[in-house]
Amino acid sequence: MSTSIGHSPLTRGVLLHINATTPTHSKSQFPFLLSLSIASAPPLRAVGRRAAASMSYDKQLAAAKKAASLAARLCQKVQKALLQSDVQTKSDRTPVTVADYGAQAVVSFILEKQFPSVPFSLVAEEDSGDLRKEESRETLHRITELVNETLASDETSDISPLSEEDVLITIDKGKSEGGPHGQHWVLDPIDGTKGFLRGDQYAIALALLDKGKVVLGVLACPNLPLTSIVRYDPSISDDKVGCLFLAQVNAGTYMQSLDGSLATKVHVSAIENPEEASFFESFEAAHSSHDLSSSIAKKLGVKAPPARIDSQAKYGALSRGDGAIYLRFPRKGYREKIWDHAAGCIVVAEAGGIVTDAGGNPLDFSKGRYLDLDTGIVVTNQKLMPKLLKAVQDSIKEK
Ligand SMILES: Nc1ncnc2c1ncn2[C@@H]1O[C@H](COP(=O)(O)O)[C@@H](OP(=O)(O)O)[C@H]1O
Numbered sequence: 344m345s346t347s348i349g350h351s352p353l354t355r356g357v358l359l360h361i362n363a364t365t366p367t368h369s370k371s372q373f374p375f376l377l378s379l380s381i382a383s384a385p386p387l388r389a390v391g392r393r394a395a396a397s398m399s400y401d402k403q404l405a406a407a408k409k410a411a412s413l414a415a416r417l418c419q420k421v422q423k424a425l426l427q428s429d430v431q432t433k434s435d436r437t438p439v440t441v442a443d444y445g446a447q448a449v450v451s452f453i454l455e456k457q458f459p460s461v462p463f464s465l466v467a468e469e470d471s472g473d474l475r476k477e478e479s480r481e482t483l484h485r486i487t488e489l490v491n492e493t494l495a496s497d498e499t500s501d502i503s504p505l506s507e508e509d510v511l512i513t514i515d516k517g518k519s520e521g522g523p524h525g526q527h528w529v530l531d532p533i534d535g536t537k538g539f540l541r542g543d544q545y546a547i548a549l550a551l552l553d554k555g556k557v558v559l560g561v562l563a564c565p566n567l568p569l570t571s572i573v574r575y576d577p578s579i580s581d582d583k584v585g586c587l588f589l590a591q592v593n594a595g596t597y598m599q600s601l602d603g604s605l606a607t608k609v610h611v612s613a614i615e616n617p618e619e620a621s622f623f624e625s626f627e628a629a630h631s632s633h634d635l636s637s638s639i640a641k642k643l644g645v646k647a648p649p650a651r652i653d654s655q656a657k658y659g660a661l662s663r664g665d666g667a668i669y670l671r672f673p674r675k676g677y678r679e680k681i682w683d684h685a686a687g688c689i690v691v692a693e694a695g696g697i698v699t700d701a702g703g704n705p706l707d708f709s710k711g712r713y714l715d716l717d718t719g720i721v722v723t724n725q726k727l728m729p730k731l732l733k734a735v736q737d738s739i740k741e742k
């Protein structure tokens with residue numbers, strides 16, 4: 344038995360409203376979180392453990408937040424009225440939509456414009472190859488319209504519309520190889536495209552690497568409920584949806600609603616007894632072996648059925664304690680890409696969790712576009728990790 348989590352946004356409003364009884368927080372409590380406008384980004388300020396750190400990424404975090412929020416706006420618009428012609432198939436047979444391309448263009452454009460004096464490097468999933476083909480003319484036209492509408496909807500900016508060629512060039516800024524030197528943005532414009540197409544969970548995932556380490560991450564999850572996803576039943580619940588997770592190295596992870604009405608510090612689950620832990624895995628069985636995770640859960644005595652969720656929304660949900668474990672075991676030979684994990688990884692780590700491969704090694708984002716890891720990805724809190732890794736390694740041996 345399993346729980347599949349998602350909802351059709353066609354039947355639900357995605358705009359959020361502030362509940363009068365919900366506590367809100369002053370700007371001074373969360374200096375790096377609240378402004379969508381970069382112009383009014385707060386001054387650098389030590390926050391918590393970051394006081395000891397030598398480097399602050401406040402400005403980059405404010406820019407990332409603005410870029411991901413605008414990209415989420417574009418994606419929500421497309422998901423509400425998805426056309427058949429909005430979807431294409433890439434050469435690796437995975438789907439891509441006008442929203443994947445549009446979101447990549449929006450994020451790339453905003454980030455480059457924001458930091459004109461530093462070399463811009465972006466490692467992103469999509470490229471313009473297929474869009475430059477004759478048969479994609481209409482698709483490119485639609486993407487360009489979407490990008491221009493989205494950029495124009497940001498009342499803080501005043502830019503002239505992009506041409507189709509500008510959009511193609513902006514998408515292709517994402518071809519950087521990343522690596523261990525300098526700073527690189529890492530973007531998955533829509534993580535969980537299959538979930539997006541089903542009307543379920545997806546995320547805009549944006550991170551910054553500095554000398555090969557992830558130093559900030561933003562996850563925009565337009566369909567994630569503000570309350571726990573494990574108890575969420577979209578057919579009967581009218582919980583508000585739309586979460587933004589923000590993490591900066593040594594400064595913790597915060598969550599707010601996508602409309603900016605809430606900002607709270609989040610922590611991973613403190614559960615120590617695996618019997619009480621619920622676990623997350625991919626909705627798509629082709630992305631991660633459900634059999635292997637079920638044998639691990641059995642060994643640990645986990646009682647709850649797995650919660651199957653698309654995208655890095657799993658990392659976001661885990662960072663606030665909706666569940667305690669996330670297991671991912673792709674088929675042998677599959678190479679994980681850095682944009683599928685960079686933002687999620689820091690969101691969980693700054694909330695007190697650990698992300699490793701099946702051998703217990705931390706993920707290494709300094710090797711270029713791919714992660715080079717030992718079988719699978721394992722995520723949980725500090726207390727559960729030793730037991731979990733033992734169960735993982737025993738189950739892999741038995742396979
Ligand atoms: N055979 C496979 N094994 C593992 N991951 C795969 C896969 N095919 C695609 N993916 C990745 O799984 C991601 C979605 O993860 P999840 O299963 O957690 O929703 C996809 O991201 P995109 O949707 O950005 O392409 C894609 O990169």
Ligand SMILES: [Mg+2]
Nearest residue numbers: 437438468536
């Ligand atoms: Mg993809």
Ligand SMILES: [Mg+2]
Nearest residue numbers: 531534535683
């Ligand atoms: Mg992805």
Ligand SMILES: [Mg+2]
Nearest residue numbers: 468531533534
């Ligand atoms: Mg993607």
